[in-house]
Amino acid sequence: MSFFNQNRKDTVAAGDVIIVYIDFTTMLAVHVDLSAGKTAIHTKYGAIPFQSIIGHRYGTKFRCKNGYVQLLQPTPELWTKTMPFRTQILYLPDISMILMQLDLKPGSVVGESGTGSGSLSHAIARTVAPHGHLFTFDYHELRVLQFQKEINSHGLASVVTAQHSDVYKDGYGTLDGVLDAILLDLPCPWFAVPHAKKALKKSGGRLGSFSPCIEQVQRTCKELKAHGFKDIVTLECLMRPLEVKTLTMNCWIPTQAEANTDERRDNKLKTPFSQVSFPTAIVPWEVPGHSGFLTFASFYS
Amino acid sequence: MDADTFDANIIKDSDRVIFQRKDWSKDGIVGHGKSLVISKLKTKTDDIVGLAYGTLVEWNKHAGKFERVEEGELEDDDFTADVEDGETGGDNRNLVDNSTAQSLTTGEITAMKAQGVKGKEIIDSLVQNSLTFETRQEYAKEKYIQKKKDKHVFRFRILRPTLRLVCEVYGCGKPQRINYLRLDTLAIMLSNSNIHAGSNVMVVDGVQGLLLAAAMERMGGRGKIVHVHPGPQPIIPAYEVFGFPEEWTRSIYHLSIDNLEVISPTVEILQNGVEPLEISEPPVKRRKLNDAQQESARFIKNHLMDSLMIASKHHPKTILLFLLPFLGLSRNFVVHSSFREPLVETFQAVRSSGRAVRVCLNETWLRLYQVLPSRTHPENNMSGSGGYLLSGTTVEKDSSFSDGASNETARNFD
Ligand SMILES: C[S@@+](CC[C@H](N)C(=O)[O-])C[C@H]1O[C@@H](n2cnc3c(N)ncnc32)[C@H](O)[C@@H]1O
Numbered sequence: 001m002s003f004f005n006q007n008r009k010d011t012v013a014a015g016d017v018i019i020v021y022i023d024f025t026t027m028l029a030v031h032v033d034l035s036a037g038k039t040a041i042h043t044k045y046g047a048i049p050f051q052s053i054i055g056h057r058y059g060t061k062f063r064c065k066n067g068y069v070q071l072l073q074p075t076p077e078l079w080t081k082t083m084p085f086r087t088q089i090l091y092l093p094d095i096s097m098i099l100m101q102l103d104l105k106p107g108s109v110v111g112e113s114g115t116g117s118g119s120l121s122h123a124i125a126r127t128v129a130p131h132g133h134l135f136t137f138d139y140h141e142l143r144v145l146q147f148q149k150e151i152n153s154h155g156l157a158s159v160v161t162a163q164h165s166d167v168y169k170d171g172y173g174t175l176d177g178v179l180d181a182i183l184l185d186l187p188c189p190w191f192a193v194p195h196a197k198k199a200l201k202k203s204g205g206r207l208g209s210f211s212p213c214i215e216q217v218q219r220t221c222k223e224l225k226a227h228g229f230k231d232i233v234t235l236e237c238l239m240r241p242l243e244v245k246t247l248t249m250n251c252w253i254p255t256q257a258e259a260n261t262d263e264r265r266d267n268k269l270k271t272p273f274s275q276v277s278f279p280t281a282i283v284p285w286e287v288p289g290h291s292g293f294l295t296f297a298s299f300y301s
Numbered sequence: 302m303d304a305d306t307f308d309a310n311i312i313k314d315s316d317r318v319i320f321q322r323k324d325w326s327k328d329g330i331v332g333h334g335k336s337l338v339i340s341k342l343k344t345k346t347d348d349i350v351g352l353a354y355g356t357l358v359e360w361n362k363h364a365g366k367f368e369r370v371e372e373g374e375l376e377d378d379d380f381t382a383d384v385e386d387g388e389t390g391g392d393n394r395n396l397v398d399n400s401t402a403q404s405l406t407t408g409e410i411t412a413m414k415a416q417g418v419k420g421k422e423i424i425d426s427l428v429q430n431s432l433t434f435e436t437r438q439e440y441a442k443e444k445y446i447q448k449k450k451d452k453h454v455f456r457f458r459i460l461r462p463t464l465r466l467v468c469e470v471y472g473c474g475k476p477q478r479i480n481y482l483r484l485d486t487l488a489i490m491l492s493n494s495n496i497h498a499g500s501n502v503m504v505v506d507g508v509q510g511l512l513l514a515a516a517m518e519r520m521g522g523r524g525k526i527v528h529v530h531p532g533p534q535p536i537i538p539a540y541e542v543f544g545f546p547e548e549w550t551r552s553i554y555h556l557s558i559d560n561l562e563v564i565s566p567t568v569e570i571l572q573n574g575v576e577p578l579e580i581s582e583p584p585v586k587r588r589k590l591n592d593a594q595q596e597s598a599r600f601i602k603n604h605l606m607d608s609l610m611i612a613s614k615h616h617p618k619t620i621l622l623f624l625l626p627f628l629g630l631s632r633n634f635v636v637h638s639s640f641r642e643p644l645v646e647t648f649q650a651v652r653s654s655g656r657a658v659r660v661c662l663n664e665t666w667l668r669l670y671q672v673l674p675s676r677t678h679p680e681n682n683m684s685g686s687g688g689y690l691l692s693g694t695t696v697e698k699d700s701s702f703s704d705g706a707s708n709e710t711a712r713n714f715d
Pocket residue numbers: 087088089090113114115116117118119120121137138139140143165166167168169185186187
């Protein structure tokens with residue numbers, strides 16, 4: 001099993017992490033680990049014994065007692081939607097913007113703090129593989145250990161190093177002038193700025209910082225400027241879901257107009273209304289309005 | 302360019318570079334005899350060769366060449382440094398806006414420039430000689446400085462092209478050429494399609510090769526890209542800006558959209574959504590394909606794709622339905638359009654094709670901020686729309702599928 005297309009197999013094997021797609025609002029990430037105590041996946045359509053899905057083809061229906069589910073190959077995006085939360089995590093729009101703004105590509109060497117639940121880490125690992133690397137730091141030991149387990153079972157161990165350390169105090173360890181990019185998702189990113197400056201490449205290393213509050217952004221920007229960072233930009237990005245529907249409206253037919261009177265007679269309408277249908281995309285009444293501010297900057301010396 | 306020197310840090314003769322200035326970037330070739338026109342002024346780029354990427358340069362009109370500018374000198378933000386912290390608005394009761402408010406004459410400015418006086422000093426002089434500057438409101442001050450700066454400062458950072466920078470170049474000069482595909486929208490497309498090194502990727506690119514370049518940057522020459530292009534020949538100026546290594550470019554299979562049908566002997570997919578297949582009709586007249594197009598067709602017939610991205614001027618419905626069977630199962634696709642209606646139609650067609658789950662339609666939203674002490678606010682202007690995205694994941698065709706017969710509701714929350 002792997003997050004990488006190159007190493008994928010068409011069917012489910014023991015040890016795989018799979019995404020069980022149940023319906024539009026429900027998906028589960030499941031580690032098909034036969035050695036662990038768990039032996040089945042429980043869904044609203046009935047139980048799915050691990051044994052029965054081994055050899056099942058990805059992207060084809062799996063019949064349960066009361067319906068069916070789809071078994072999907074994992075991707076960083078699906079993982080973000082199904083992963084166990086240990087902290088607040090970053091979601092697709094911010095993650096996408098970070099990958100783009102930090103100029104990440106195969107071969108990039110990246111620093112991240114904190115690791116948190118590893119939502120962003122998966123997307124970075126996918127993007128910099130096979131010959132790039134992610135060094136990710138968190139001062140919460142248990143989170144680091146859990147994330148290390150995940151990268152092993154997700155086939156990402158060769159691309160990711162997860163380390164337990166306090167970035168405000170110890171920075172990026174021995175990494176000195178070697179990182180192409182650094183992302184900060186920390187309560188006080190400004191404390192990490194001098195360390196980031198040291199660890200980044202001097203020829204245009206990219207720094208990104210995610211903060212929910214504007215006060216954090218102001219302190220971070222001030223610190224970035226003080227340390228000589230250039231091209232500082234702050235932005236917010238969101239995705240607005242649209243609901244596609246075919247709607248029907250009553251259309252009033254004026255009784256006076258000749259043509260319409262004919263139409264009314266033809267359609268044997270008793271009321272001065274006819275019905276009109278149209279496909280449309282509706283913006284829901286409530287949509288995501290804020291995740292956080294993203295600040296990006298470059299370092300040259 | 303070959304792969305070894307692709308990442309090199311020194312600017313070489315004939316390199317394609319990005320000239321970056323705040324709010325305005327442009328690509329150009331540097332080197333002997335290469336010029337760049339900035340604000341109607343023709344500059345020579347010879348002196349940029351040999352510098353490191355990331356270097357700041359300024360056009361010296363007097364000397365007729367680009368000169369290196371030290372870091373820390375002439376910062377953009379220095380121009381607004383006169384505005385003190387905590388002071389968000391001046392008193393403008395005495396402002397009289399007439400041309401005599403500026404005591405420095407055009408002649409004097411020209412003379413300063415001819416003497417090789419640097420941009421920052423000219424701006425400072427203008428500010429000092431503006432009788433009304435101090436009494437302007439903060440916003441007006443910035444606008445004043447920006448207006449003067451645009452006119453008088455020819456200072457750039459020379460950067461190696463990246464997807465981000467090339468998006469900026471198109472975004473600030475010619476967004477219509479890339480169908481108003483905005484940076485954040487493209488970024489989301491790359492996530493939604495799960496493109497990465499070692500994949501087989503198909504792009505339908507009506508955006509000057511930008512989509513092709515995006516795929517190439519994220520794959521680093523590892524894997525294969527099928528590039529479906531409008532017109533008989535691929536026209537990909539946005540791709541060419543990157544100067545990707547020659548051997549990477551060889552991993553692309555170009556196929557004209559006019560020849561698309563050659564990859565499908567059975568037009569089976571037309572059963573869904575589009576017109577039913579007319580058996581009695583004579584077979585489609587096959588065009589004579591050149592070798593390259595034939596090779597592309599052969600490749601597609603023998604390999605399932607891992608990702609599909611579409612950003613084209615064509616209505617996406619028929620193209621997407623036609624191409625979906627060429628994706629493997631549990632693979633991802635994403636379609637951009639700057640219009641909502643074609644994607645609504647495509648959404649409904651894909652849903653009833655029974656070939657995809659997680660079919661979503663989204664609009665993207667982006668807002669930039671000015672962050673300064675006591676003067677933090679959203680930028681006064683923002684992009685109106687970055688377009689719409691339709692995305693989904695392929696599954697085995699559900700032949701029993703008709704609307705309402707599946708688990709899926711008509712809602713589109715993801
Ligand atoms: C919001 S979470 C990061 C979420 C992550 N971006 C994701 O997508 O899953 C912030 C993390 O930073 C860690 N953290 C806070 N201060 C730190 C410090 N000084 N050094 C290292 N990690 C720190 C916390 O333990 C927490 O796990």
